[in-house]
Amino acid sequence: MTAERLDLRPWWHLSAPAVARHDGKPLPERADVVIVGGGYTGLTAALHLARGGAKVTLLEKEELGHGGSSRNGGLLHPGLQWGRATLVERYGAELGRALFRAGLDAAPRAAAFIEREGFPADLRRSGLAVLAWSRRHLPGMEADLREMNEEGLAGRFLPDAAAAREEVGSDHYHGGWAIEDSWMIHPARYLAALAGAVEAAGVDLHTGLPALRVEEERGARVVVTERGRVRAGKVVFATNGYTDAALPWLRRRILPIGSYIIATEPMSEELAASISPRGRTFWDSRWFLSYWHVNAERRLIFGGRASFRSTDPEKTARILRKTLAQVHPQAAHLRVEHAWGGKVGFTFDRLPHIGERKDVIHALGYCGSGIALGTVFGMTVAERILAGPGSSRTPSPFEQVAMPGAPIVPAAYRGDPWFLPLIGEWYRYRDRRDRRAR
Template sequence: MSFESLFAPDFKGRPYWWEAAEPASPSPGELPQRSDVVVVGGGYTGLSCALELARRGTSVTVLDADAIGFNASSRNGGLVNGGLKLALADMSGQLGAERADRLVREAIGTLPFIEDLIGREGIDCDFQRTGRFVCAYSRKHYDELAAKVDRIAELTGAPAYMVPPERQREEIGSDHYRGGQLVEAAAGLHPAKYVRGLAQAAERAGAMLFGKTRVTRLQRNGGRWQVETERGAIACEEVMIGTNAYTGPATPWLRRRVVPVASFLIATEPLPDALTRDLVPRGRVLADSRRVLSYFRLSPDGRRVLWGGRVGTAAMDPRESGRRLHAMMCRVWPQLQDVRITHSWTGNVAFTFDFIPHLGQHQGMHYALGCQGSGVAMQSWLGYQAARNMIGGPNEQSAFTGLPFPTIPLYDGRPWFLPGMLAWYKLRDHIDRLAG
């Protein structure tokens, strides 16, 4: 296909998800002069925190520089992995065996947590327990996935097993991979509908939400905070930062500890039912095992392919990122060579230098940040936990609370090192592929 013919006549350089649930800020109104808690960041983290605080009788105000839910919370792929990425990692050397085990078990519990939250609040977001298929990029990757599959089954309490190469077409209509790992404890949802429903639930509980309200300064005087914004100031007892990959200069200590990484997605035009059944026979959400991974799925109505990946380190023209993703998708599914793109977009995800999400306080300021691109359930959980930490009570402290939060010298929140890292990871993936 020529470059221009890749794109449908009604192509849009914005998220496909916004067709059903475009983020919109509530009427601006006047900021309150005082609030018990101010939450900075109107995505999953901040809204989950605000919902729990408001349900417990705390006055809470949520501020976001953009519309509520505008950034990663309505731009991601809608894969709900429930801590599986952490379950696949070996953190015992970093944290000790006991803390690492607690952390992994808590991460796995984020899937039932978000499922219960959606049910309790009646959020219509196309949530479905689909299971997840991780496509092995090489025989080495297959063996690494196989070494952890029994542990995942034990942690999740749900089936998890390996699918050898000769059976992988039961899960994906492609011969590109070398088999893979099937985990039943995973789900998919419509991310923009979910963040909209979470915002509505927080408002019903009494939280006040203000989009288009950038925080410019945070100042602590004695035991109280002054939150200065472009629209005025609010005095409060507690501040919670849930800005994740959009953490800015108002919180420089946190900005130095999260790395914003661009993630790109496309949506195809509607496809015939027979074709989508061939591509994803069992309707799983999927990802591959590369360090520079791709993640993909069918849209909730089963009519389109949504394909995401890291084809650059910063935002670019959506047609160019769409071209790169289309080429990547067609290497896996050559049968999509002539399928056009209707939407192409990007959003940032937040990585940390130890690849672990962090929850805690710094100089009295609460924070919950850094889910390495797997934040739908985890950030919802960490926001809830941040609220519980502020409220106090008998609940057991989260295993994510108070971990050392590392950075590196000379890093100020602008990730100058990402192009080199991306090239190195691609090279390692290529070497693994050549070996089998």
């Protein structure tokens, strides 16, 4: 595999319509809702709020889609980081099961929204195969699939390497599971279409304008920027892995973690079929996981955690290229044309959260799975605000779990996860150990 002319822009950016900038506009004195962050979460919330009659101002410190929302892996999939048994053990039968169900439902809800809006985003019901990196992972994966099956999500267990081979053109895996109800999408085309709809709905958009802090003024919230202050009935932080010092409370609850992707040159139909005979999206069960698919232009989009150290897309491209060649030797000759990265937002309980403190709402923490969840969280935030106080609306289960701070000494964590390289070494050890296990 060669890497000449490595372009460090996300392939998605070059194959999506440009998203309009909204720089230097005057700020209003007040808005019903000020949203901070212009990704899927903030934009979906803005769209539904504006259509519900609210006066919305959205502040994005870079450009719309600067964060994960235009640079992700394109797997619009169901599920959370935890299985049903763990959620029930932690939160009790009712809430645990509701969280699990809501995690599964987010994907079809987001896909239905994108279809209903007619967004040209290459949405395709591709199915998903999750592949066992170690034999040791198979019993847990079988249990995960059983739980999903019991909640009505059909899928099939892949008990061994031969069964995995039917889903993925690789001898690298020991089995896994596959489901049909999972989608792939062009992330930046989705973002661009969503941004267009938000503009058309009359949302007051501002780019290149960070929210610096939120102050309290005679009982109301005021969002402070370098170009003025906006009084807001509610403020929404939809900043996920890009959460900064504007809201220190929130920053102490989010772990920004790098995720990286390479995109190859387009391949032949035969090679695409040999990699993904059923046109699936994939990820594997390693801690240093890989996720990949052959996209609409038949480029291999291959991503992974690659490194927990501070790094750059050129270094991670070398790591990803090596992994790709191990998983799919038949694609090892393909030229890698693009390499990029971005930040995902993990939480200390590895669950996403919606919550509110003194009229400041947060909706984030998707732990690497925010295409479906971010879309649905945006809708949920809008429903919550439009319903108003004292409504009989049933809150989503994600609104019922408080967002925890760091364990042991919460006050010592201020948003700089210095300990990630250590965790990375531990994960690397576990990957090696599990792979060797018979």
